[in-house]
Structures are given as structure tokens and as C-alpha cells.
Amino acid sequence: METMRSANAHVFNHDADAADYDNDVRNEADPIRAGYRNLLGWVVQQANITPTSRVLELGSGTGNLSALITDCRELVSVDVSENMEAIAKLKLRHLTHRRFIKADILEVFAQELGNFDAVISTYTVHHLTDEEKQQLFALVFAKLLPGGRAVFGDLMVLNNSDKEEKIQQYLANGDRATAQAISEEFFWSLDFAISVLERLGFRVSTARFSDLSYGVVAQKAPSVYQH
Numbered sequence: 001m002e003t004m005r006s007a008n009a010h011v012f013n014h015d016a017d018a019a020d021y022d023n024d025v026r027n028e029a030d031p032i033r034a035g036y037r038n039l040l041g042w043v044v045q046q047a048n049i050t051p052t053s054r055v056l057e058l059g060s061g062t063g064n065l066s067a068l069i070t071d072c073r074e075l076v077s078v079d080v081s082e083n084m085e086a087i088a089k090l091k092l093r094h095l096t097h098r099r100f101i102k103a104d105i106l107e108v109f110a111q112e113l114g115n116f117d118a119v120i121s122t123y124t125v126h127h128l129t130d131e132e133k134q135q136l137f138a139l140v141f142a143k144l145l146p147g148g149r150a151v152f153g154d155l156m157v158l159n160n161s162d163k164e165e166k167i168q169q170y171l172a173n174g175d176r177a178t179a180q181a182i183s184e185e186f187f188w189s190l191d192f193a194i195s196v197l198e199r200l201g202f203r204v205s206t207a208r209f210s211d212l213s214y215g216v217v218a219q220k221a222p223s224v225y226q227h
């Protein structure tokens with residue numbers, strides 16, 4: 001498959017937000033941030049990471065997700081933002097075999113990355129268009145070892161009509177910022193994502209964390225030849 005760069009990486013590069021990011025995510029009264037802490041904990045737990053795991057993290061930001069990994073054989077973290085990474089690396093000294101790659105999360109798959117036991121990502125894939133999400137899921141599937149898991153936590157709606165309802169609901173409550181985020185960013189459509197992931201061969205399960213946040217586990221079948 002031809003690898004491409006996501007169209008909006010320059011728009012969603014968080015360099016300018018890095019200094020305030022960790023303060024912002026603490027405000028779980030904001031509907032965009034509600035459930036943040038619980039969702040990150042759930043993603044790491046569902047990824048079944050052990051001291052022998054190779055882990056790929058897409059959109060590592062200020063390191064809040066990977067800071068929850070106690071140990072792994074190797075962590076490869078990818079983000080376009082150097083300023084977010086400057087904060088992340090201070091939190092992740094315990095993960096001695098960590099490599100940061102400054103790259104777009106689609107384009108990075110053109111590099112020699114090897115295979116992974118787990119792929120994790122929070123609050124990043126909603127920066128990709130639906131077409132780009134499909135490409136990403138296929139690239140992730142190809143890089144996962146048999147039995148491996150991709151675990152995502154992100155901003156999602158169920159489908160297009162749920163999206164429209166939520167935009168109207170937030171507008172009616174006077175929350176224009178959240179309504180605008182739902183209409184201008186690329187919140188996952190959960191129904192669409194599940195069907196794409198299942199078509200690729202993943203077994204999928206989901207959990208809900210707030211009005212706008214969900215977790216998705218996509219597991220690749222174990223190899224029949226494995227002993």
C-alpha cells in the first residue's frame with residue numbers, strides 16, 4: 001500500500017499547546033477532557049503490556065499515556081510535535097528502551113519499525129480524516145504480531161446522526177466551543193471504525209468513558225501455528 005502523509009498534521013501539531021497541555025487535560029469539567037484519566041489507564045491496561053512487549057505509540061504528546069507503562073522491552077513513540085516531546089521525555093526516564101520518532105503517524109509506517117505486540121494511541125486519531133483512519137488501521141494491522149492488540153482512546157460519536165444531535169445539543173447548552181470541535185475535527189464515527197476494523201480481521205470491543213470519549217480494543221487473531 002502506498003504510504004501517505006495525513007492532510008492536517010500541520011494544523012494539529014500541538015507545538016503551540018505544549019506548555020498548557022497538562023493543565024488543560026486536568027480540567028475534566030470540559031466535555032472534551034471528561035474521562036481523560038480513566039481512559040488512559042484503561043488503554044494501557046487493555047494493551048496487555050509485559051516486560052517483553054514491543055509497543056508503538058501514535059501521537060505520544062506530553063507522555064501521559066506511556067507514563068502509565070511500568071515496563072516493556074521497547075517503546076517507539078511517534079508525534080509531530082517537538083515541544084510536546086520535550087515534556088514527555090522528562091516523564092518517561094523509567095522506560096530505558098524508548099525511541100521517539102518525530103513524524104506523521106501515517107508517514108512513519110514507511111520506516112523500518114519491525115513488528116509490535118501492542119499499538120496504543122489516545123486523543124490523536126481524531127486528527128485524521130475518515131479515509132486516513134482506514135489507512136492507519138490497515139497499517140496497524142500489518143505491523144501487529146499475531147495475538148497483538150491495538151488499543152485506542154479518543155473522541156467519538158456513534159454515527160452521523162449522533163454527531164448532528166450532539167452538535168445541536170452542545171449549541172443549545174451554549175457550549176459553542178465543543179459544538180465547533182465536534183463539527184471541525186474528525187471525531188471517530190464508532191460504527192464506521194468498527195466495521196473497518198472487523199473487515200481487516202480484528203476482533204473489536206469498546207467501552208464508553210464520557211459523552212464524547214470511548215475506548216476501542218482491536219485484537220488480531222493468534223497464529224494457528226503458535227505453540
Ligand SMILES: C[S@@+](CC[C@H](N)C(=O)[O-])C[C@H]1O[C@@H](n2cnc3c(N)ncnc32)[C@H](O)[C@@H]1O
Binds near residue numbers: 009012058059084122
Ligand atoms: C490531543 S494530543 C494527545 C496526546 C496524548 N496521546 C494524550 O492522550 O494526552 C494529540 C497529539 O497528536 C499529535 N499529532 C496530531 N496529528 C498528528 C499526526 N498526523 N501525526 C503525528 N502526530 C500528530 C499532536 O502533536 C499532539 O501531540
